[in-house]
Amino acid sequence: xxxxxxxxxxxxxxETAAAVVADGRRVLSNIIYSQIDLHTIYGGVVPEIASRKHxxxxxxxxxxxxxxxGCTLSDIDAVAxxxxxxLVGPLLxxxxxxxxxxxxxxxxxxxxxxIHGHICANYLENPELKPPFMSxxxxxxxxxxxxxxxxxxxxxxxxxxxxxxxxxxxxxxRAIGLGYPGGPKIDxxxxxxxxEAIEFPKAKVGDSEYDFSFSGxxxxxxxxxxxxxxxxxxxNPDDLAASFQKAVVDVLCEHAQTAVREYKVKDxxxxxxxxxxxxxxxxxxxxxxxxxxxxxxxxxxxxxxNAAMIGVAAYHExxxxxxxxxxxxAIPNLKM
Amino acid sequence: xxxxxxxxxxxxxTVALATxxxxxxxxxxxxxxxxSQTLLPMLDEIKKMTELDxxxxxxxxxxxxxxxxxxxxxGSATAKGLGLALKKPLIEVPTVDAMAMNLWGTKDIVCxxxxxxRNQVYTGIYEFGADDDLVRIHxxxxxxxxxxxxxINDIGRPVIFLGDGVPVYKEAxxxxxxxxYRFAPPHMSRQxxxxxxxxxARYYSEGRTVSAADHKPDYLRVSQAERERAAAEGKSExxxxxxxxx
Numbered sequence: 068x069x070x071x072x073x074x075x076x077x078x079x080x081x082e083t084a085a086a087v088v089a090d091g092r093r094v095l096s097n098i099i100y101s102q103i104d105l106h107t108i109y110g111g112v113v114p115e116i117a118s119r120k121h122x123x124x125x126x127x128x129x130x131x132x133x134x135x136x137g138c139t140l141s142d143i144d145a146v147a148x149x150x151x152x153x154l155v156g157p158l159l160x161x162x163x164x165x166x167x168x169x170x171x172x173x174x175x176x177x178x179x180x181x182i183h184g185h186i187c188a189n190y191l192e193n194p195e196l197k198p199p200f201m202s203x204x205x206x207x208x209x210x211x212x213x214x215x216x217x218x219x220x221x222x223x224x225x226x227x228x229x230x231x232x233x234x235x236x237x238x239x240x241r242a243i244g245l246g247y248p249g250g251p252k253i254d255x256x257x258x259x260x261x262x263e264a265i266e267f268p269k270a271k272v273g274d275s276e277y278d279f280s281f282s283g284x285x286x287x288x289x290x291x292x293x294x295x296x297x298x299x300x301x302x303n304p305d306d307l308a309a310s311f312q313k314a315v316v317d318v319l320c321e322h323a324q325t326a327v328r329e330y331k332v333k334d335x336x337x338x339x340x341x342x343x344x345x346x347x348x349x350x351x352x353x354x355x356x357x358x359x360x361x362x363x364x365x366x367x368x369x370x371x372x373n374a375a376m377i378g379v380a381a382y383h384e385x386x387x388x389x390x391x392x393x394x395x396x397a398i399p400n401l402k403m
Numbered sequence: 404x405x406x407x408x409x410x411x412x413x414x415x416x417t418v419a420l421a422t423x424x425x426x427x428x429x430x431x432x433x434x435x436x437x438x439s440q441t442l443l444p445m446l447d448e449i450k451k452m453t454e455l456d457x458x459x460x461x462x463x464x465x466x467x468x469x470x471x472x473x474x475x476x477x478g479s480a481t482a483k484g485l486g487l488a489l490k491k492p493l494i495e496v497p498t499v500d501a502m503a504m505n506l507w508g509t510k511d512i513v514c515x516x517x518x519x520x521r522n523q524v525y526t527g528i529y530e531f532g533a534d535d536d537l538v539r540i541h542x543x544x545x546x547x548x549x550x551x552x553x554x555i556n557d558i559g560r561p562v563i564f565l566g567d568g569v570p571v572y573k574e575a576x577x578x579x580x581x582x583x584y585r586f587a588p589p590h591m592s593r594q595x596x597x598x599x600x601x602x603x604a605r606y607y608s609e610g611r612t613v614s615a616a617d618h619k620p621d622y623l624r625v626s627q628a629e630r631e632r633a634a635a636e637g638k639s640e641x642x643x644x645x646x647x648x649x
Contacts, residue, residue: 108632115472115626119619122476126483126616140488156473159439163477166443167484171457393443 071385072136074143074168075378076129078161079153079181080208081105081112083124086374087136087143091382092190095136097368097375100124103248110247111237118156125164132374140172147177147381149184150391151401152208158397166393177381178391181372182209182403183221187383188369188376189336196363201332203323205347206339206372207233207250210279210319211403212326215336219383223403224326225277232315233341235281239288239311243304253308254344260305262313262346265291269318277322284314312346320350327358336363342370404461404607407446407485408600411438411478412470412498413517414567418445419596420453423604426597428453433593438477446481460489462612464603466594467495468621469525469545470517475620486615493618494603494611499527499543502566504598505591508535511561516568519545524568525623526551528558537602545623548572552579561585565592 070089077084081102087095102120106112133139148165151158162178169176186202198218204211210232212225230238233250240249245256267287270280288311295302327335335355341347342364355362369376384390405427408419416438417431428449432441449455465482468475486493502515508531517525527543528551541554548568552575555562564576565587576584586592606612625633 109628113626113628116628118472118476119622119626122479122483123619125480126487129487130616156476159473160476160480163439163442163480164484164487167481168488170443170447171485171488393447394440396437396439 071144071382072138072142073145073147073177073378073381073385074129074133074140075147075179075374075381076161076165077149077184077372077374077377078121078125078157079149079151080157080372081117082372083121083128084372084374085129085132086378087132087138088375088378088382091379092194094191094375095138096132097373098128098132098135099371099373100128107247110241112154114154114156117154118160121157121160125160129164129168140168140174143172143174145175145177145381145385146172147179147377149181149377150178150395151181151398153181153399155397155399158399162395162397166395170393175390176395177384177389178395179377179380179384180401180403182211183380184376185338186213186215186221186336187379188338188365188373189363190379191369191375192366193363196334196336199332200334200336201323201326201330202336202338203319204339205232205319205337205341207231207237209339212277212322214326214330219387221403225275225279225322227279227281228272229280229282230285232279232281232319235285235315236341238285242289242292243302243307245304245308250341250344253312254346256305256308257312257346260303260307260309262309264303264306265310267310267314269314276325279318279322281315284311316347316350319347320354323351324354324358327360332360334361334363338365338370340371343367404604405459406462406464406494406600406603406607407460408464408596408603409442409478409482410466410498410501410594410596410599411442411474412466412468413474413594415593416441416445417594417596418442418449419600420449420455421597421600421604423608426600429595429597431593431595438474442477442481457489460491462492462494462603462607464494464496464599465618466498466501466599467618468498469519469543469623470498472622475622479618479620483615483618492612493615494606495613495618496599496602496606497543497621498594499525500537500539501599501602502594503527503529503537504602505565505595506563506587507531509563511563511585512540512555512558514551514555514562514564515566516548516551516564516572517566518568518571522547524548524551524572526568528554543623548575549579552576556581563587567593
């Protein structure tokens with residue numbers, strides 16, 4: 068049987084991306100146009116500006132993905148698109164475009180959950196990784212601890228009750244003047260700082276051992292800064308970044324460790340934009356070694372929002388015959 | 404020459420299949436469902452009903468703005484996707500021009516109005532010339548309804564209003580207008596892809612097409628974030644999108 072080739076489109080936030088993926092494992096092309104520079108002056112992603120840029124970039128990005136893969140639409144078996152969760156305006160551009168391409172090319176359409184995509188990014192560079200495994204998805208919009216019991220079967224064990232981890236990074240980075248996007252800036256500053264310098268509270272969610280809460284930690288950081296300012300004390304931003312980052316990483320690792328033990332899995336896969344954070348990678352790897360669990364984490368290019376991961380998730384829907392119809396809509400708060 | 408025409412700029416979603424001579428099919432829905440859910444199923448229905456071979460399509464016409472930002476992008480992304488897959492060009496037709504075509508042949512001036520929120524309308528002022536061509540007296544623009552009625556009063560000729568802005572601004576129009584005026588009946592009062600296709604066919608014959616990649620909506624307005632930022636910097640609001648986003 069010849070390979071199944073999927074053209075995948077992702078536009079849920081501020082990256083316009085398209086990819087061609089074969090058999091859910093092999094990336095034939097992976098084109099990402101990042102708008103980050105457009106949004107930096109606003110200190111975050113502006114949905115209307117993002118939507119406008121998506122409509123300008125989407126055709127060139129898809130055409131580049133097809134060209135680089137050496138495929139024409141006649142070589143493609145299905146068109147896949149992220150239909151949620153994400154920003155509704157940006158999502159709608161990708162969804163409308165994907166539907167029209169699939170319709171005009173006579174191809175089946177597959178709607179993909181953005182977080183499934185992040186988890187599936189782990190299949191791309193790790194041919195040996197197979198379900199069951201435990202996954203932690205950490206990004207600007209999501210913090211999900213997920214038990215992957217089979218291909219395409221996801222059980223959410225824990226999620227954030229308020230801010231996503233990446234959101235907390237952005238807000239703290241802004242508060243200490245590091246700018247946007249917060250993740251890489253905090254990561255860099257933390258390398259120069261002392262993670263034990265300040266002890267921030269670890270957020271506990273009373274009734275769940277797997278759920279997260281980061282707004283309390285964020286408030287603690289802001290309070291710390293306010294107190295220091297009132298007392299005329301100077302704050303070392305590197306120490307603060309390192310201590311804050313440690314508080315986030317510790318709680319993520321603790322929950323992941325509990326889940327790994329409880330579910331007796333042998334594999335653990337980190338995913339999402341914040342999976343690029345060096346301290347998080349290091350701590351998770353150490354936790355996995357201690358638990359005798361294999362650790363996986365995608366390369367940064369597959370951690371950030373990309374369409375290759377959507378093509379992987381779509382492949383498993385394709386195999387199961389799970390296709391969308393022409394009324395597929397964008398669902399900004401799509402549940403998992 | 405066959406054209407698919409799409410307009411999802413306002414409350415109505417409308418799709419047509421047409422040649423220079425014939426509207427083969429037109430599907431218009433004025434219902435609360437989102438355009439994202441309705442547009443492709445409508446086109447699919449037209450394809451099935453008319454046994455359309457998509458390879459026969461020469462171009463895709465799109466109401467290129469103004470209108471609801473999200474609505475415009477749903478239409479644009481649909482047209483761009485069709486153009487990409489079929490390897491066919493797009494024909495951009497200004498939304499308000501296409502609406503004015505609904506009243507072809509009238510001796511009165513024609514004023515389509517779309518609700519643009521913020522107490523404004525997207526509009527334009529038109530007449531049909533000696534050879535029955537659509538003539539723009541004022542090219543489409545966004546402004547307060549009071550400014551629009553003032554302009555029409557200055558022209559001093561009878562006027563017909565149409566568009567989804569009519570129910571919203573009927574009272575304001577009635578109060579401010581000093582020339583004889585009428586409101587178009589329902590079948591002429593909303594976007595119709597058949598009218599869009601007629602103008603598009605003429606553009607096509609004049610070679611006025613764009614590539615699917617190059618097409619983007621003409622919003623007539625910058626985003627709120629840019630507007631606020633420009634205001635904070637003391638700049639004029641009248642900066643174009645391309646200047647700001649670049």
